Amino acid sequence: xxxxxxxxxxxxxxxxxxxxxxxxxxxxxxxxxxxxxxxxxxxxxxxxxxxxxxxxxxxxxxxxxxxxxxxxxxxxxxxxxxxxxxxxxxxxxxxxxxxxxxxxxxxxxxxxxxxxxxxxxxxxxxxxxxxxxxxxxxxxxxxxxxxxxxxxxxxxxxxxxxxxxxxxxxx
Amino acid sequence: xxxxxxxxxxxxxxxxxxxxxxxxxxxxxxxxxxxxxxxxxxxxxxxxxxxxxxxxxxxxxxxxxxxxxxxxxxxxxxxxxxxxxxxxxxxxxxxxxxxxxxxxxxxxxxxxxxxxxxxxxxxxxxxxxxxxxxxxxxxxxxxxxxxxxxxxxxxxxxxxxxxxxxxxxxxxxxxxxxxxxxxxxxxxxxxxxxxxxxxxxxxxxxxxxxxxxxxxxxxxxxxxxxxxxxxxxxxxxxxxxxxxxxxxxxxxxxxxxxxxxxxxxxxxxxxxxxxxxxxxxxxxxxxxxxxxxxxxxxxxxxxxxxxxxxxxxxxxxxxxxxxxxxxxxxxxxxxxxxx
Numbered sequence: 001x002x003x004x005x006x007x008x009x010x011x012x013x014x015x016x017x018x019x020x021x022x023x024x025x026x027x028x029x030x031x032x033x034x035x036x037x038x039x040x041x042x043x044x045x046x047x048x049x050x051x052x053x054x055x056x057x058x059x060x061x062x063x064x065x066x067x068x069x070x071x072x073x074x075x076x077x078x079x080x081x082x083x084x085x086x087x088x089x090x091x092x093x094x095x096x097x098x099x100x101x102x103x104x105x106x107x108x109x110x111x112x113x114x115x116x117x118x119x120x121x122x123x124x125x126x127x128x129x130x131x132x133x134x135x136x137x138x139x140x141x142x143x144x145x146x147x148x149x150x151x152x153x154x155x156x157x158x159x160x161x162x163x164x165x166x167x168x169x170x171x
Numbered sequence: 172x173x174x175x176x177x178x179x180x181x182x183x184x185x186x187x188x189x190x191x192x193x194x195x196x197x198x199x200x201x202x203x204x205x206x207x208x209x210x211x212x213x214x215x216x217x218x219x220x221x222x223x224x225x226x227x228x229x230x231x232x233x234x235x236x237x238x239x240x241x242x243x244x245x246x247x248x249x250x251x252x253x254x255x256x257x258x259x260x261x262x263x264x265x266x267x268x269x270x271x272x273x274x275x276x277x278x279x280x281x282x283x284x285x286x287x288x289x290x291x292x293x294x295x296x297x298x299x300x301x302x303x304x305x306x307x308x309x310x311x312x313x314x315x316x317x318x319x320x321x322x323x324x325x326x327x328x329x330x331x332x333x334x335x336x337x338x339x340x341x342x343x344x345x346x347x348x349x350x351x352x353x354x355x356x357x358x359x360x361x362x363x364x365x366x367x368x369x370x371x372x373x374x375x376x377x378x379x380x381x382x383x384x385x386x387x388x389x390x391x392x393x394x395x396x397x398x399x400x401x402x403x404x405x406x407x408x409x410x411x412x413x414x415x416x417x418x419x420x421x422x423x424x425x426x427x428x429x430x431x432x433x434x435x436x437x438x439x440x441x442x443x444x445x446x447x448x449x450x451x452x453x454x455x456x457x458x459x460x461x462x463x464x465x466x467x468x469x470x471x472x473x474x475x476x477x478x479x480x481x482x483x484x485x486x487x488x489x490x491x492x493x494x495x496x497x498x499x500x501x502x503x504x505x506x507x508x509x510x
Contacts, residue, residue, distance in 0.1 A: 018197045021193075025193030051201070116182070132180070
């Protein structure tokens, strides 16, 4: 269902909040899930972002790309969460120091997922935005409020740490 | 892209499929928004209870003095669009607005004896105004205080809109100046208390209190989202400064007209473009000030953030660093800059 609203002088069709959430909610949750690593935190992050978007929906719905706008809010909610609780340990399964023998593709991905989740939150966020969201460094910098150089460093250090944990140092 | 990066991309995409089902997200967002606002209101109410000296129980005259309550209006109610001619200005909080004389300042009525003051000067006290621990006698001077009200904890001694003369006889210490006229207005969410030396003045203020829909007399909507969506409907030479709290509800508003408005806009919008770079942690408690020209949204200003990167003037994709002069124009805890 859509409602009519004026954006500037042009009348455009914009989605109402419920319709938009029904359509885009799964995608937001997927992003939140890879950022947080668990379902509970993912739901928490998305609901926090949506609750902040709700009172200003009349404006958000008329921007060029509401999807990108709310996805930024999700990332901000995630960053806000880990910064607020930055002393809290991130629970992950044990990560081996050295590579195990190559296994099935599923096992490989299990290990890769766990290693990714074991990264410090700032590195993990940068890595996810780079390789899941396909954002460039400048976009990540704008989104996370840090310098582009810092983003490059976080991604680089994150990948290096993962390589080390996975025993891919020689690659 | 290296092999690891390719595998990482594939893994993240695959694992994203394990995200929880998107059921009830919109309803959950609404519940969370309501909860956040309720929590904020409770916190504000606690602040008001600690800071508002009128102490509603003290507002009540002794039972045998109820015949002294003056409830006949002596001034007309209703708010003009412009307060220039009336000698009054509009003040608002959330969706409640009222008028006070233009020469009233801001602060705590309990601090009237600070400095060199010998007699109480009326002030407006908004929620969150710090009350210095000064033992003035009488305890409170003149002014208006307002804030959030949790109806369940409020047992009014007067009906909303009542005006009466303060009687300090029998008390250990005077709460108000002798002969002060007190007034109170409340609805389910907001309470406003008034103390002036004059019955007509108190009545005038009390009668002006009302809730608004759309925008207040300063052209400021009750929520930030509405302000950001506002389109111009007034002559260009009105300039509205609308401050919103972290809950995005209106905290304070001001409308400048003519030369005052133009001077404020010139100062604010000529602030230099940002050239520096900041690495700021997220701050959840930012207040934002929406700026409206002719009733239409123009820009948002942020001041007072812990990390300077969050402060600035955000206008059409350009960030400007607010000069001290610009910040002074945006400071609604002080009277307007005189041109």
